Amino acid sequence: MKSSQLASSTVKIECWSFIELSLEGPIDGNPFMDVHLQAKFQHKQRVIDVDGFYDGNGVYKIRFMPDTEGEWTYSVSSNIAVLNGSAGGFVCSAASVGNHGPVHVGDTDRFAYADGTTYRPYGTTCYVWTHQEEALQEQTLQSLSHSPFNKIRMCVFPKRYSFNTNEPEHFPFVGSKTDGFDWTRFNPLYFARLEQRIGELQRLGIEADLILFHPYDNGQWGFDRMDAETDEFYLRYVIARLSAFRNIWWSLANEFDFMKEKKLDDWDRFFRIVQESDPYQHLRSIHNGTKMYDPTHLTIYDHTKPWVTHASMQYWELSPTTAWRKLYRKPIVVDECCxxxxxxxxxxxxxxxxxxxxxxxxxxxxxxxxxGETFLHPDEIVWWSKGGQLYGDSPARIAFLRQIFDASPEGITPIETFRDAPTLGIEGAYYLQYFGVHRPAYRELPLPEESCFQIEVIDTWNMTITALTGVYSGLTRVNMPATPYIALRAYRVERVGN
Amino acid sequence: MKSSQLASSTVKIECWSFIELSLEGPIDGNPFMDVHLQAKFQHKQRVIDVDGFYDGNGVYKIRFMPDTEGEWTYSVSSNIAVLNGSAGGFVCSAASVGNHGPVHVGDTDRFAYADGTTYRPYGTTCYVWTHQEEALQEQTLQSLSHSPFNKIRMCVFPKRYSFNTNEPEHFPFVGSKTDGFDWTRFNPLYFARLEQRIGELQRLGIEADLILFHPYDNGQWGFDRMDAETDEFYLRYVIARLSAFRNIWWSLANEFDFMKEKKLDDWDRFFRIVQESDPYQHLRSIHNGTKMYDPTHLTIYDHTKPWVTHASMQYWELSPTTAWRKLYRKPIVVDECCxxxxxxxxxxxxxxxxxxxxxxxxxxxxxxxxxGETFLHPDEIVWWSKGGQLYGDSPARIAFLRQIFDASPEGITPIETFRDAPTLGIEGAYYLQYFGVHRPAYRELPLPEESCFQIEVIDTWNMTITALTGVYSGLTRVNMPATPYIALRAYRVERVGN
Structure with missing residues (x-):
């Protein structure tokens, strides 16, 4: 009665990639609704429960991402006899170079890959790039491959908004705008194409910050006003299909406060569904629209709730970042600041x-x-929505920013004793200080007396790093170019010579 | 027994200028402490009590600023017989051109001169310009005369701070740093020189936002730590001498929260002293240092208190201005924003x-x-502290800003229906919208259908005003230069021709 195509223990799966069990089962009735399918994956005494999903044409799949090297076994169960009882195993091998596993919260307000490597999100946004025609999607991937970005915000559902009125070809549910949607049947073709893109992002080292709900529908298709049962049906299907991708993040919504059909309780419920369904506990957040932060209320959605792994903010000013870090004690990602x-x-x-x-x-x-990038375009191909090409001046500078941070030592953290300019570093060893729109003609750096420091003036806009000759200790006056967007970097060096 | 030099009713005094009664009296003892001198000024049934002051060398003065045209009489009283009983009168004549009287709060959060003319402060700061050598003071006045500024923040007490370590020649109290100060005797020479400058500012149309206390002393001279009795003695003397100047504003303090010797109660007490002593009820405010505004507390000093006429803020961001206007329902002046x-x-x-x-x-x-202006200078002559010359790029643009506002119709007010760009105007008649760092390639202006509008694109940095050809009604797309610092102005015009 078994129909597993993968039952040999000689199968090798790289750590944090996934094994996909494919089983044949009933095609009649509504398998999305009627068939329940799970597997238990076991390594030594540890057992992980994973939901399967119906992929159409009588094919049922279970995906599993192992996180530990060694031998794994599994057994499948279902309410349908033909799918019940498959069992097998595989060997999880070491992750290959560049595969650091999924990103989780590391130390309080820091991210880290599963292998411990520091992860800093240099994110961009192309909300519905996977809903565009093939050639444009390819161009987007091409642009991303030459960019500094290692996270992208993107939507499951299509979007209707300014500069974005083209009807997509495929939808998560069976149906179309004209004929209506069958809220009891998913469209496996839509998901197969989405998964292809998530896989391609993974190969580029880019996290897919997947937006599960958004308000840019307004009843156009109705994805913003499904009933509670359909919302849950949808979430469980998406999680069953996608959670085995190591580069998935769950963004519960974009601008959730603009979704008039949902209440705050709905978001709590969705978070709990995602939290209980995802075997890997991928990152979970929710992104606000307006009114998230003013003197009278901090946020509409309370990011201190336990199922929120990090704050995903929209705000135009970055100086409150320090206060948010202290308030939430979680990573602060301002995904939209204009x-x-x-x-x-x-x-x-x-x-x-x-x-x-x-x-x-x-x-x-x-x-x-x-x-994000939003230049007018003759064909309305605006990066922030559809992807395509990057035209702006900032991506090259963001690559430079990333280079500076990549070169910083592990463990740099805000040093708040420098009150007048944001400073990151490790006391006594490394200081990075940024002046933004401020343009001092000189600065006095209070370096420790007992060590020698190399000092560099970094022009973050012109992307130059100018080292001062010599080494310095104690209070050091540094002449500055008196132009905006300058940073100073000082790091301890061994004194050479006397 | 009378010694009034001005007792003839033929004396004519321009409205909102002042009459000065000068009387001779005792020179022995301590006249500052021992002699009390007041006058009642009367116009018809209205009587105004005014305190006099000792000006040294046996001379006692009473100054009075009439606010109503016609015949006034006065009578002097004193605890010293020789000063008691003077009486006389004068005629208050119409104000001359350019004399609009003192500035008061007009409609809620607006200022107006006493004659009803709108006053908008285009202020600058030269904290201790009157404490510098004569030639530099003259240069400051020269610079001001060519500037757009119509208000200046300046201190009674000298200042010791970065770029400001020169010892002044004169002090409000008798004495010096080396010899100490006699806290019971004022220095009339100091005040005469200060008054000369206040008068010169008045002739330039500049309000003197006089700072009565400040923390940049730190015990250097001790003006920041006088006892309660001396504080009051000082306040009453300053008010008796200076309140007849129509261009005086009382700024209780600069960065009051940095004055560790004063408590919040002290500031309430000072406000009440000023309020009860000033016959003209000049504008009163208090200016904060740090921590005035963050998510957890609005201001340390509560500007809703009744003796505060307007909020004098230090804050680096201007977007909260709208919230402050609604909170305080008083004029909001951000005197320092960097x-x-x-x-x-x-x-x-x-x-x-x-x-x-x-x-x-x-x-x-x-x-x-x-x-304010703060460029490094080889002789440490920095405008914000000492005055001198202006080197910056902003004054010319502030003149342009003033020109735009001077040309605006009476009664313009924020129109909050334009949520995405600050807009001032009169619905249906006039709109001024500013984009700041935002640089749209075009904007759609929702003009009323029933009127015609002239539209102008204003480059606030390059100081150009470009009128669109033709007139417009209804929703109008305006092509914009897509550069920062642009404003749009639209005003109703009569349709010419068809």
Missing amino acids: YEGNLPQRWGNITGEDMTARMWDGFMRGGYVGH | YEGNLPQRWGNITGEDMTARMWDGFMRGGYVGH
């Missing part, structure tokens, strides 16, 4: 200088800030 | 673009923002 571009909308028309400076501002305060 | 310059200190090294943009930002939200 985009480089020239759209009429306020959120989409800042300069490359400003985009770059906002990212530096947030990073220097111990948070993370996302990029 | 200064154009290149000092090492964070508050003193923003660009001219940024200084100008911050001023526009605050003005466009219905508030007022002050200028």
